[in-house]
Every structure is written in C-alpha cells, then in structure tokens.
Amino acid sequence: MDKSPQALTATVAVDPVRSASSERGVVYVYEAPVRLWHWINAAAILVLGLSGYFIGNGIPTIPGKTGDNFLFGYIRFVHFIAGYVLTLGFLLRIYWAVVGNPHAKQIFYVPIWRKSYWREVWHEIRWYAFVAAEPKKYAAHNPLAQLAMFFMFTLATAFMIVTGFALYAQGTGNDSWQYRLFGWVFSIRPNSQDVRTGHHLGLWMIVTFALIHIYTAVREDIVSRQSIVSSIIFGEREFRD
Amino acid sequence: MGEATETFYGVIRRQGITRRSFHKFCSLTATSLGLGSLAASQIANALETKPRVPVIWMHGLECTCCSESFIRSAHPLFKDVVLSMISLDYDAPIMAAAGHQAEAILEETRAKYKGQYVLAVEGNPPLNEGGMFCIDGGKPFVEKLRAMAEDSMAIIAWGTCASWGCVQAAKPNPTQATPIDKVITNKPIIKVPGCPPIAEVMTALVTFITTFGKLPELDRQGRPKMFYSQRIHDKCYRRPHFDAGQFVEEWDDESARQGYCLYKMGCKGPTTYNACSAVRWNDGVSFPIQSGHGCFGCSEDGFWDKGSFYDRLTTIKQFGIEANADQIGMAAAGAVGLAVAAHAAITAAKRLTGKRGRVAQEE
Numbered sequence: 379m380d381k382s383p384q385a386l387t388a389t390v391a392v393d394p395v396r397s398a399s400s401e402r403g404v405v406y407v408y409e410a411p412v413r414l415w416h417w418i419n420a421a422a423i424l425v426l427g428l429s430g431y432f433i434g435n436g437i438p439t440i441p442g443k444t445g446d447n448f449l450f451g452y453i454r455f456v457h458f459i460a461g462y463v464l465t466l467g468f469l470l471r472i473y474w475a476v477v478g479n480p481h482a483k484q485i486f487y488v489p490i491w492r493k494s495y496w497r498e499v500w501h502e503i504r505w506y507a508f509v510a511a512e513p514k515k516y517a518a519h520n521p522l523a524q525l526a527m528f529f530m531f532t533l534a535t536a537f538m539i540v541t542g543f544a545l546y547a548q549g550t551g552n553d554s555w556q557y558r559l560f561g562w563v564f565s566i567r568p569n570s571q572d573v574r575t576g577h578h579l580g581l582w583m584i585v586t587f588a589l590i591h592i593y594t595a596v597r598e599d600i601v602s603r604q605s606i607v608s609s610i611i612f613g614e615r616e617f618r619d
Numbered sequence: 620m621g622e623a624t625e626t627f628y629g630v631i632r633r634q635g636i637t638r639r640s641f642h643k644f645c646s647l648t649a650t651s652l653g654l655g656s657l658a659a660s661q662i663a664n665a666l667e668t669k670p671r672v673p674v675i676w677m678h679g680l681e682c683t684c685c686s687e688s689f690i691r692s693a694h695p696l697f698k699d700v701v702l703s704m705i706s707l708d709y710d711a712p713i714m715a716a717a718g719h720q721a722e723a724i725l726e727e728t729r730a731k732y733k734g735q736y737v738l739a740v741e742g743n744p745p746l747n748e749g750g751m752f753c754i755d756g757g758k759p760f761v762e763k764l765r766a767m768a769e770d771s772m773a774i775i776a777w778g779t780c781a782s783w784g785c786v787q788a789a790k791p792n793p794t795q796a797t798p799i800d801k802v803i804t805n806k807p808i809i810k811v812p813g814c815p816p817i818a819e820v821m822t823a824l825v826t827f828i829t830t831f832g833k834l835p836e837l838d839r840q841g842r843p844k845m846f847y848s849q850r851i852h853d854k855c856y857r858r859p860h861f862d863a864g865q866f867v868e869e870w871d872d873e874s875a876r877q878g879y880c881l882y883k884m885g886c887k888g889p890t891t892y893n894a895c896s897a898v899r900w901n902d903g904v905s906f907p908i909q910s911g912h913g914c915f916g917c918s919e920d921g922f923w924d925k926g927s928f929y930d931r932l933t934t935i936k937q938f939g940i941e942a943n944a945d946q947i948g949m950a951a952a953g954a955v956g957l958a959v960a961a962h963a964a965i966t967a968a969k970r971l972t973g974k975r976g977r978v979a980q981e982e
Contacts, residue, residue, distance in 0.1 A: 435931060435945065436883040439874050440864040450864035508965060548889075552838060552848050561839055568783070568840055568920035571890040575933045575944050582948020586955045593959045597966060 403617040405517045407481050408610055411474050415467050416610055422464040423588070426538075427581055429457040434578050458546060465539050481518040485527040495521055513602045517615055523594065530587040534580055541577040545570065627666035627829070630703045641666075644695060648826050651694050651819065653845065665830045666704070672829045673728055673736040675767055676710035679760045680753050680787045680796050681742025685778040686712060688815035692822040693902035700822050704829050708736075722756050725763075729770045737828060738771035740764065742780045744802055745787070745794035752794040761802065773807045773834055774799060777821070779917060782810035782842075789923035800841065807834055810841040812893075814917035819898050820846045842892065851888035851914050854896040857881070875911065885929040886913030893918040 408416070432453050440447045475483045489495045502522035504510040514520070519527055544563035547556035548570060567573050599606040605616040631641055642663060649658040678686075690697045701707045707714075709724045716724065728736055745752040750759030768774060776799040779785040787796040800808045811824060824843060827835050835843040852858065860866070860880040867874045867884050882889070888896070891914050895906040907914055913929070916922045926934035932943035942950075 436866050437864050439866050439868060439879065444859050444863045444865060447863035447865070451862035453864075506962070508969060548850060549853070552844070565839060569890065569916070569922065569925065571887065571916065571919065571925050571933055574890065575935065578932065578944035579935075579948060582944065582952055585948065585952045589952060589955050589959055593963065597963065601966060601970070 405615045405617075406613055407479075407518050407615045408613045409474075409478055409482065410613065411470070412478065412482055413610055413613055415471050415474070419464060419467050419471075422460045422467065423584060425460040426457060426464060427585060429453050429460065430578075430581050433457055434574070434581075461539075461542050461546070464535070465543070468535060468539060484518050484524055485532050488525055488528045499525060513598070515602075515604060515617060526587070526590065530583060530590075534583045534587065538577065538580045538584070541573050541580065544573055545577060625671060625706075626668060627671055627704050630671070631666075631699075634703070644699065647694055648823070648830075652823055652827060662826075662830050665832075669829070669832065671704065671706040672832075673706045673708050673732045674739055674825075675708060675725065675728055675736055675771070676739040676741065677760075677764065677767065678711055678755070679740065679742030679744050679764065679780070680794070681778065681780045683712060683741070684815040685741045685780075685821070686710075688813075688818045689777075689821045690818075691901065692818035694819055695822050695826060697818075697822065700825055705737075705825055725767060729767065733770045735772055736770075737773055737775060738767050738806075739775040739777055740781045740799055741777040743784060743788070743796050743798055745796045746802075747793070747795035752796075764799075764802065768803045768806055771806060773809065773828075774803060775824070776800065776808055776810045776812075776841075778816055779812045779814045779919075779922070782812035782918075783920040783922075785814060786923050789921070808841055809834060809837060809843060812842065812847075812918035814915075814922075816918070817846075817894055817898050817900060820894055840892075846894040846898075847892045847918075849892065849894075849897075851891045851893055851896045851908070855888055855908060856896065857908060878911070881908060881911075881913040883931055884913050885927065885931055887916030887919070887922070887925075887928075888914040891916040891919050 433450075437450060437453070440449050472486070475486050498514065498521040501510060501514060502520050505513045506522070540560060541563060543556050544560040547554055547560055550556050552561075563573055564570060567576075595606045595610075598604065599608075603618040605614070605618070609615045628641065632638075642659070645663040645666070646659040649655070649662055652658070654662075692700065695704070701713075708728050709721065711721065714721060742753075744750060744759070744761035744764050746761060750761035753760040755763055776782045780787065780796075781799045784792070784796055784798045787794060788798070800810070809824070811821060813820070823846075824835065827843075827845075835845060838844050838847060840847075852861075855861075857878065857880050860878075861882055865874065865877075865879040867879050867881050869875070870884070880886070886908065888908060895914070896908065899906045899909070915928050916925070926941070926943070930943065932945055934941045934943050935947060
C-alpha cells in the first residue's frame with residue numbers, strides 16, 4: 379500500500395465507513411515530539427529574528443560607562459544560544475522524520491516525480507486563487523504547503539544554520555570545530571561580508587514564510603472546515619464535515 | 620648580480636655590523652614572529668649557515684603601494700632585508716640595471732637557481748586581449764609571469780591585487796585582471812593581501828622563509844596563519860564599546876569624540892582578516908580605526924564591489940536597483956503582508972456573500 383501522506387489522506391477523505399459511523403473524522407497527524415519541536419523552533423526563530431536584526435544593524439548607543447554595559451554582547455549571546463537550540467531541534471527533527479510517522483517526513487522532500495502531486499498543487503493554487511470552490515482534504519500539509527515548507531522553511535533553515543555557524547566560527551577561531559565543520563563556506567565566498575548579506579536575506583525569507591504560514595493556518599482553520607491551529611497543539615486533525 | 624650563495628652573516632659582517640647587533644636583530648625578529656627565546660639562536664644559526672634566498676620581484680597591474688609599504692618596514696629594516704637577508708636579484712623600480720641587462724637577470728636566475736628562487740609578484744596579469752593591457756619588457760606580463768613561475772620554488776602574492784584582484788578587477792573589470800592563483804596553479808602560493816599589506820608582515824614573511832627554508836603555515840585562503848588568522852575586530856581596542864553597544868552614529872557626534880565603535884559607520888573590521896589591530900602601521904604608530912575611521916576591509920576579496928565603505932549592510936546590485944538586505948527583505952515581507960491582507964479580505968467577503976446566498980436559498 380502506498381504509505382505517502384497524500385495516499386493516507388485520500389483514504390481518510392473518502393472513507394465511507396468513517397463518515398457513516400461519525401460525522402467528524404479525526405486523524406492523529408502531529409506526534410508529540412513534532413509538536414514540541416514546532417513550538418520550541420517557533421520561539422527560537424522569534425528570538426533569532428529579533429536579535430539578528432539588531433546584530434545586523436546595531437542598536438542605539440547605550441549611555442554610561444563602557445565597563446558597566448554589555449548589552450550588545452548579551453544580544454549576540456542570546457542569538458548564539460537560540461541558534462544552538464534551533465540547530466539541535468532541527469537535527470532531532472530530522473531524526474524524527476526517520477523514526478516518526480509518514481507525516482513527519484513531509485517537510486523534507488517534494489515528490490516532484492509524481493504527476494498526481496503536481497495536479498494537486500495546481501488544484502491548491504486554484505483554491506487559493508478563489509477559482510476552485512471546494513478545498514481537498516489532507517491529513518497533514520496540502521501539496522502547495524509542502525512545496526512552501528520545503529523551500530521556504532526547511533532549505534532556508536538549513537541555509538541559516540550553515541551560514542550562521544560559519545559566521546560564528548569567525549569568533550571562535552580557525553582551530554574551532556565550528557570552523558572545521560563550516561569553514562568551507564568561505565571557500566565559496568572568501569569575503570565573509572557576502573555571507574553576512576546572505577544570512578541577512580535569509581532572515582527576511584523566514585519572516586516572509588512566517589507571515590504566509592500563520593495566515594494560511596488560521597485561514598484554513600476557518601474556511602476549510604478542518605482543524606489546523608489546534609492540531610499543532612493537540613496533534614489531531616479534525617474534519618468538521 | 621649579487622652572489623646569492625653568500626650567507627646573511629657574511630654580508631652583515633662585511634657591512635661593518637657587529638656580532639652583538641646581529642644577535643639583537645635575531646632576538647627582535649624572533650620576538651616579532653612570536654617564536655620564543657630559543658628561536659633567536661636558531662635564527663642566528665640559520666642566517667650564519669644558509670645561503671641567501673634569491674628573490675625575483677615582478678610587477679604586473681599595480682600601483683606599487685606594496686613596495687612603498689615594504690620599504691617602510693621597521694622590524695626588520697627594509698635595507699637589512701634587501702641588502703642582507705635575501706638576494707633581491709630583480710625588482711624593476713629599485714634595481715640599478717635597466718633594459719636588456721635587467722631582462723638578462725631573469726634568464727640567468729631561472730637557469731642558475733632552478734626550483735630554488737622565490738617569485739614575489741606585486742599586482743596581477745590582465746588576461747583580456749591576450750594580456751595586451753600590461754606590457755613588460757616588450758611582452759605581455761602574463762607570459763613573463765608564467766615563464767618565471769615555472770622554475771620558482773614558491774610564489775608570494777603581494778597585496779590584494781595579486782591575492783584577490785583589487786581595484787583593477789573590480790566590476791566590470793574590462794582588462795580581465797586576474798589574481799595569481801587563478802593563473803598559476805601548480806606552485807605553492809602565499810597570499811599576503813592588503814592594500815598595501817603591513818610592512819612588518821611583508822618583511823617578517825620574508826624573514827620566515829629565509830630562516831626556516833620553508834613556507835609558513837597557510838589558512839584555507841592561502842594566507843599565512845600567523846598574520847591572517849584573526850579579524851581586525853578580534854583584537855580591536857574599541858571592541859569593548861562594541862560589546863557594550865556604544866556606537867558612533869555620525870562622524871562628528873559625541874560618540875565619535877569618545878572613540879566608540881565604528882560598526883554602524885560601516886567599519887569592515889568584523890569581516891576583515893589582517894594584523895592591523897595587532898601590528899599597526901608605521902612602526903606601530905596607528906591604524907585606521909585608531910585614527911577614527913572604519914576599516915575598509917582592504918585585505919578581503921572584492922572589497923571594491925561591496926557597496927559604500929560607510930554602509931553596515933552591503934548593497935546588493937543583482938536586483939537591478941541598489942538596495943541592501945533589509946530594504947529588499949522589508950519590501951518582500953511588506954508585499955507578502957499586503958497580499959495576505961488582500962487575500963484575507965477577499966476570503967471574508969466571499970464567505971459573507973456565500974452565507975447570504977445560502978440563507979436566501981433556504982428561505
């Protein structure tokens with residue numbers, strides 16, 4: 379049997395027994411580790427985004443004696459801590475993609491080889507463009523969301539982790555493990571100013587992603603007659619009709 | 620042409636310098652290289668026994684600021700390096716020979732010291748139009764460079780021109796000026812970037828090679844680790860102001876007078892690998908940040924093409940307009956935000972009309 383999320387979804391949506399036995403279909407989608415990760419990750423991104431913006435632009439000058447102040451140092455410290463949290467979370471999330479349920483794998487790939495996938499992406503585009511009258515039902519992410527997740531979140535986060543640690547290695551020095559692991563970034567871009575610019579653009583990519591992510595989650599929760607926001611808290615997706 | 624087999628010690632004694640002064644020099648050099656007390660006697664021993672290294676110093680597309688810097692070295696003195704430590708057999712701007720005489724030295728060195736001489740290159744070769752934008756001795760410089768590199772022991776790429784390309788390789792680079800390591804690929808190349816490099820860094824590097832008979836340890840970019848393993852930022856004396864969050868906001872504000880951090884004035888110290896904040900310039904007198912001006916990042920790749928020297932965020936030209944990451948990011952996020960708002964409004968409107976429609980049908 380095809381174990382892909384789409385296939386599971388299809389079964390859910392058209393299962394006559396389920397809809398006959400109860401009006402409301404419920405599927406367990408987001409397992410506890412995924413939900414925990416989601417919220418820790420969201421908090422880390424919030425901290426990273428704010429502190430990162432200040433690191434990139436500087437802050438208004440702090441009055442008083444230099445020796446009494448360490449604000450910019452603390453902002454950078456918080457950025458680095460949140461960066462470690464995000465990275466460890468990302469690694470554990472990859473681990474969970476391997477051992478977790480099929481939905482846990484969804485954000486790490488795009489089934490570009492599957493024709494039906496692209497047909498369904500097209501349907502989702504039509505749905506969001508107000509052309510299609512009814513949305514299709516999916517237990518986890520819909521095909522368009524999967525596409526956005528993969529490029530705007532998964533790849534963007536990986537890019538931020540790699541460039542972030544490369545820049546961090548400039549402070550920890552050429553003998554640090556950070557430099558040994560991520561120093562190759564400077565073989566591609568010898569001038570680290572370029573890496574900073576890229577890292578900064580990455581911030582805005584993730585801000586843009588967050589906007590779309592939160593909007594569509596809330597919207598689908600209301601319009602598509604299925605739970606979205608509560609699903610990432612309690613794990614279950616409820617189909618309300 | 621000088622006799623290259625003569626030792627450094629022989630030369631220095633011939634010049635009437637006492638053995639005491641010689642040992643003083645060795646101690647000073649060992650100290651400036653950070654080698655510890657034992658190294659002084661090793662240096663002395665090496666300079667007494669080893670023949671001087673023949674050096675060919677060539678000039679491509681460049682402004683000679685590297686040479687200008689080099690002749691101002693204080694530790695060791697330039698004259699000691701050129702007249703005593705190395706056998707500088709060819710360097711067009713400062714050599715006595717000219718014309719065919721000068722060119723003959725190149726052939727002679729190639730034949731006599733095959734695989735033993737050091738080729739120091741200041742500037743870089745332009746490759747466009749067959750290298751016709753830089754003619755040296757009647758031939759394109761690139762041909763001369765390739766020929767002399769063939770039999771050299773190692774190549775020193777002096778300055779940002781030779782290391783990265785510098786101003787002549789800045790966009791759009793009409794002459795196709797190309798750094799040395801993109802032209803010569805089969806020889807060890809030491810990059811000594813900087814526009815110009817620090818005088819003491821240059822002479823200390825020459826001293827290292829003549830003393831130990833080998834090249835110093837290089838980093839990923841091919842720069843000697845002893846001078847390029849830390850950023851200006853890491854040893855900057857204004858770093859406490861950075862950590863405290865005290866920044867200069869305008870050139871003549873109170874913060875500038877207080878000597879606060881120049882981060883917001885576009886100082887490239889955090890991205891620039893060089894020894895300025897440790898070694899400083901002109902016999903340790905000062906360096907740009909100490910003089911109240913941010914670092915240009917002159918020893919970094921493509922520093923001419925990173926927008927204004929006074930911008931914190933680099934302008935990105937790929938988008939057709941000049942904008943920095945924040946402007947582009949905010950525009951993108953703003954556009955998406957507007958789209959989201961519009962989409963939400965349409966969704967709400969459709970739901971309302973849809974409900975009304977359903978209600979009307981039921982009635």
